[in-house]
Structure formats: C-alpha cells, structure tokens
Amino acid sequence: MIYVNIVLTVKETSDVAEIESLLAEQGRLSRQEPGCLRFEVYHSQTDPRVFLLNEHWADQAAIDAHRKDKAYTTIYVPKVLPRVERVPHPSTLVE
Numbered sequence: 001m002i003y004v005n006i007v008l009t010v011k012e013t014s015d016v017a018e019i020e021s022l023l024a025e026q027g028r029l030s031r032q033e034p035g036c037l038r039f040e041v042y043h044s045q046t047d048p049r050v051f052l053l054n055e056h057w058a059d060q061a062a063i064d065a066h067r068k069d070k071a072y073t074t075i076y077v078p079k080v081l082p083r084v085e086r087v088p089h090p091s092t093l094v095e
Contacts, residue, residue: 001037002063003091006053008084015083016048022079023051029071030055035062051084 008023010016023041030039035058044050057063066072 001093002057002060003093004053004055004057004063005089005091006055007087007089008051008053008080009047009087010049010051010084012083013049019051019080019083022075023053026071026075026080027053029069029075030066033062033066033069033071035059035065 008019010019020043027039027041030036036055037058038054038056040054042052042054044052057066
C-alpha cells in the first residue's frame with residue numbers, strides 16, 4: 001500500500017470556497033477509482049487556506065491510473081493546482 005499526504009495552501013483567500021468544492025468533487029470521483037483505498041480531504045480549522053489530502057493507494061499502478069483519470073485531469077490539474085501551493089508527503093505508516 002502507498003500512503004500520500006498532500007498539504008495544499010490556497011494562494012488567494014477569495015478562492016477557498018471554490019477550492020473546497022472542487023476538492024470535495026475530486027475526492028468523490030477518486031474514491032470510485034480502482035486501487036483507491038482511501039481518499040479524504042480535510043480543511044484546517046486553524047488556517048482556512050489549508051487543505052490536507054490523505055490518500056491510500058493499493059500500489060503505484062493505481063496512482064499512475066489515477067493521474068490519467070477524470071478527477072485528476074479535469075479537476076485537480078487545471079482547476080486546483082494553479083491556485084494552491086502544494087507540498088506532497090509520500091509517507092510510511094508508523095505502527
């Protein structure tokens with residue numbers, strides 16, 4: 001399993017509500033993809049511009065397929081990425 005945490009910080013405060021809506025739709029679509037075990041979108045309670053994506057994928061092939069699917073190509077890349085600062089954190093689960 002591959003774990004990915006991504007911190008997104010919206011550049012313009014006026015874009016926060018739309019980014020939240022876009023990320024909710026992206027999450028909904030991503031959860032339907034084969035190999036997606038978890039896709040959660042969190043909105044910070046301390047900084048309204050910050051979102052956290054928590055993703056669990058079965059394997060690298062699932063991530064690669066995700067990056068070619070609708071949620072990534074029609075929502076995330078063209079509508080979200082230009083309006084946020086993105087810091088990815090591929091992670092290892094500590095047990």
